[in-house]
Amino acid sequence: MEKVILIRFSEIHLKGKNKGYFLKLLYTNIKTALKDFKKDITPIQNRIVVSNYILDEEDNIINEIKKVFGVYSISVAQVLDSNENAIVNYFKTIEVLGSFKVDCNRADKTFPIHSNEMAKRLGAIILENNKNAVVDVHNPETIFHVDIRENGQTYIFDKIIYSYGGMPLGEHRDGLLLLSGGIDSPVAGFQMAKRGLRQDVLHFDSFPYTSPQAREKVISLAKKIKTYIGCKYMYIVSMSNLQEQFHLHCKEEYAITLLRRAMIKVSNILCEKYGYKTIITGESLGQVASQTIESITVTNSVAQYPIMRPLISFNKDEIIKIANEIDTFETSILPYEDCCTVFLPQNPVIKPKIVIAEKEEQRIDLENLINIAINNITIIEL
Numbered sequence: 482m483e484k485v486i487l488i489r490f491s492e493i494h495l496k497g498k499n500k501g502y503f504l505k506l507l508y509t510n511i512k513t514a515l516k517d518f519k520k521d522i523t524p525i526q527n528r529i530v531v532s533n534y535i536l537d538e539e540d541n542i543i544n545e546i547k548k549v550f551g552v553y554s555i556s557v558a559q560v561l562d563s564n565e566n567a568i569v570n571y572f573k574t575i576e577v578l579g580s581f582k583v584d585c586n587r588a589d590k591t592f593p594i595h596s597n598e599m600a601k602r603l604g605a606i607i608l609e610n611n612k613n614a615v616v617d618v619h620n621p622e623t624i625f626h627v628d629i630r631e632n633g634q635t636y637i638f639d640k641i642i643y644s645y646g647g648m649p650l651g652e653h654r655d656g657l658l659l660l661s662g663g664i665d666s667p668v669a670g671f672q673m674a675k676r677g678l679r680q681d682v683l684h685f686d687s688f689p690y691t692s693p694q695a696r697e698k699v700i701s702l703a704k705k706i707k708t709y710i711g712c713k714y715m716y717i718v719s720m721s722n723l724q725e726q727f728h729l730h731c732k733e734e735y736a737i738t739l740l741r742r743a744m745i746k747v748s749n750i751l752c753e754k755y756g757y758k759t760i761i762t763g764e765s766l767g768q769v770a771s772q773t774i775e776s777i778t779v780t781n782s783v784a785q786y787p788i789m790r791p792l793i794s795f796n797k798d799e800i801i802k803i804a805n806e807i808d809t810f811e812t813s814i815l816p817y818e819d820c821c822t823v824f825l826p827q828n829p830v831i832k833p834k835i836v837i838a839e840k841e842e843q844r845i846d847l848e849n850l851i852n853i854a855i856n857n858i859t860i861i862e863l
């Protein structure tokens with residue numbers, strides 16, 4: 482008898498003709514996630530099985546599998562040949578103290594005993610061998626799952642570990658995540674990755690107004706979310722010249738609005754150059770002046786690619802909960818300045834207007850400044 486890790490997947494079932502493509506992606510992503518472990522990975526119908534691993538590494542392996550999007554749930558299972566005697570003999574060895582039920586899933590329709598009948602037989606065997614066991618079909622303390630698969634193997638387990646579900650990360654890095662040093666943007670990247678969007682990251686700093694530590698903090702955030710979002714490159718673009726010009730020549734209350742439009746213009750150029758198809762931000766409606774509907778409208782109007790804002794309806798406490806789960810929160814709250822906090826206006830405009838933003842931009846040589854910023858880009862391989 483062998484112990485294996487059984488992996489079930491989520492929405493891939495719904496993908497019809499494309500199911501094979503998504504399964505292959507999931508398989509590849511699990512293989513990558515487990516590259517440092519000794520193991521075999523075998524796809525079977527509607528499941529993936531990890532076997533021949535070192536038992537001491539089981540928890541670590543499960544932790545890595547949990548981070549792979551598209552995985553719905555995981556169980557450590559005993560595997561047997563799908564043979565009535567073998568299954569019955571195994572159930573004779575099970576020790577049960579409290580309430581239980583047996584749940585049988587006969588995916589292999591050639592297995593001669595129907596699932597309800599099989600569950601009853603196995604339940605009776607447990608009762609025979611365990612004085613203190615009682616059947617409770619509604620609210621049992623333990624459920625013994627008997628999963629009779631099409632490959633002639635039966636997987637028996639009593640625990641299901643639920644994962645994030647969603648869609649496997651795609652092969653191509655289609656998304657450009659605007660990563661600040663704050664709490665929200667790493668979570669935004671995570672949320673989009675859950676939908677299968679592989680991303681690289683773009684950070685704006687304002688050196689020398691922002692410190693090298695601020696930059697290091699964002700690099701470490703990018704490394705923390707790498708497992709989830711699959712990023713390979715981090716782009717760092719300095720906004721200091723632009724911000725100085727805005728500060729000297731433009732309406733003070735529009736400083737953040739103009740900076741955000743410039744960020745999107747830089748993003749447009751990188752999308753065009755490197756083939757990203759969408760821009761992701763951590764904006765949440767109403768969180769700050771730059772995230773009102775009017776501010777979003779004025780920023781959006783310069784975007785040449787769809788901007789995805791997965792946190793738009795999230796409350797801060799909901800965002801923090803996820804930040805803790807993906808282990809970015811403690812890094813995000815380190816007290817280094819962000820370019821948005823440099824030249825911060827006293828009263829940022831809450832309801833900016835596109836025409837005014839455009840007029841303010843004409844006061845400086847915006848296009849040229851953006852080109853200079855991009856020509857001085859730093860690209861880090863993560």
Ligand code: ATP
Nearest residue numbers: 659660661663664665666683684685762763764821
């Ligand atoms: P966060 O916690 O992610 O920093 P925030 O609440 O500070 O968000 P803003 O400063 O208005 O909000 O930024 C909104 C979004 O714009 C961020 O979530 C991020 O996607 C992007 N952004 C802001 N500043 C930067 C930056 N310096 N570099 C890259 N992207 C940024």
Ligand code: MG
Nearest residue numbers: 661662663819
């Ligand atoms: Mg921020």
